[in-house]
Amino acid sequence: MSYDRELVAAKKAASLAARLCQKVQKDLLQSDVQSKSDKSPVTVADYGSQALVSFVLQKEFPSEKLSLVAEEDSGDLCTDGAQETLERITKLVNDTLASDGSYSVSPLSTEDILQAIDRGKSEGGSQGHHWVLDPIDGTKGFVRGDQYAIALALLDQGKVVLGVLACPNLPITSISGGNQHAFNSGEVGCLFFAEVGGGTYMQSLNGSSPLKVQVTAVENPEEASFFESYEAAHSMHDLSSLIAKKLGVKAPPVRIDSQAKYGALSRGDGAIYMRFPHKGYREKIWDHAAGYIVVTEAGGVVRDAAGIPLDFSRGKYLDVDTGIIVTNQKLMPLVLKAVRESLEEKASSL
Numbered sequence: 001m002s003y004d005r006e007l008v009a010a011k012k013a014a015s016l017a018a019r020l021c022q023k024v025q026k027d028l029l030q031s032d033v034q035s036k037s038d039k040s041p042v043t044v045a046d047y048g049s050q051a052l053v054s055f056v057l058q059k060e061f062p063s064e065k066l067s068l069v070a071e072e073d074s075g076d077l078c079t080d081g082a083q084e085t086l087e088r089i090t091k092l093v094n095d096t097l098a099s100d101g102s103y104s105v106s107p108l109s110t111e112d113i114l115q116a117i118d119r120g121k122s123e124g125g126s127q128g129h130h131w132v133l134d135p136i137d138g139t140k141g142f143v144r145g146d147q148y149a150i151a152l153a154l155l156d157q158g159k160v161v162l163g164v165l166a167c168p169n170l171p172i173t174s175i176s177g178g179n180q181h182a183f184n185s186g187e188v189g190c191l192f193f194a195e196v197g198g199g200t201y202m203q204s205l206n207g208s209s210p211l212k213v214q215v216t217a218v219e220n221p222e223e224a225s226f227f228e229s230y231e232a233a234h235s236m237h238d239l240s241s242l243i244a245k246k247l248g249v250k251a252p253p254v255r256i257d258s259q260a261k262y263g264a265l266s267r268g269d270g271a272i273y274m275r276f277p278h279k280g281y282r283e284k285i286w287d288h289a290a291g292y293i294v295v296t297e298a299g300g301v302v303r304d305a306a307g308i309p310l311d312f313s314r315g316k317y318l319d320v321d322t323g324i325i326v327t328n329q330k331l332m333p334l335v336l337k338a339v340r341e342s343l344e345e346k347a348s349s350l
């Protein structure tokens, strides 16, 4: 089965959302950052991006009942005092749609925006089609002015069949050596996309022609470099550094926010991505679905720390053993062995 139509729509939705996010990041003010009840930051751009993607998917597939599993909901926007924020989001979405001009609709109302955001309340699962969206992945990076991604994927019968990652601050050229900052490099803004069985491609967000990408062919761990979360609260840096030492990795870790890590890995900027959340954290499908297919279609492999493939069919959570490892086929067994030994050492030292 081909998902070409869905892929075109997903690229369009993610590119428009990236445009909205870029505008907000440019004039980001402290007041644009709200705190959700779980204390994670959320900005007008997270809501605006979700509303925009939801609107575009609805427009592109008007006859289908859209199922969208997405990170944000309108709860905090419906409280007293949030009206001004909601109006800003509404204006941002309308301005972005007007600047594009593909959808000739009358401006959306605040009510339309709330509805579009709340279309993301689906739970996913193993039956039928579900879109999976992280409207801004790496909100902390976004607020800091660093890397973030708009991540959109499609599940069919519980399997990821397409994914799009828009990374507005990722340099077009390789960031191997850690040169991830927009101000250090030339052109930035990448769009990665993959359809099951079709390989992974990257183009610039400005619309250059797509290039096929591949993960690195490095087989010697000493020559491998590794990515991990920027935020130590999201991944145990001490554990990944122990594993890297065991593997003989010489390069220091490259710490980047968001699924931009999967994008960069898919084009061979680095060889390994390790992620070890602290005890008790449950991963969500929107933090991995798009990145997962972008990397696997580029020849990479994604496993949990026990070597088990990820299962996106169980609702909005991804239940993984201890953490997530991404690398190429050759390195995976070596990395998993080092992970196992490191976890055993850590356990016996407690």
Ligand SMILES: Nc1ncnc2c1ncn2[C@@H]1O[C@H](COP(=O)(O)OS(=O)(=O)O)[C@@H](OP(=O)(O)O)[C@H]1O
Pocket (backbone or CB within 6 Å): 040, 071, 134, 136, 137, 138, 139, 140, 141, 228, 229, 230, 231, 232, 233, 234, 235, 256, 257, 258, 259, 277, 278, 281, 284, 287
């Ligand atoms: N405690 C904890 N442990 C592990 N992961 C967590 C945790 N808290 C949040 N998150 C999720 O991490 C997403 C951000 O991705 P990264 O960790 O890759 O980037 S970063 O280091 O935060 O910059 C981030 O995605 P966004 O909320 O979309 O930014 C979260 O879903």
Ligand SMILES: [Mg+2]
Pocket (backbone or CB within 6 Å): 040, 041, 071, 139
């Ligand atoms: Mg968040």
Ligand SMILES: [Mg+2]
Pocket (backbone or CB within 6 Å): 134, 136, 137, 138, 286, 287
């Ligand atoms: Mg996220």
Ligand SMILES: [Mg+2]
Pocket (backbone or CB within 6 Å): 046, 071, 134, 135, 136, 137, 138, 139
């Ligand atoms: Mg997010």
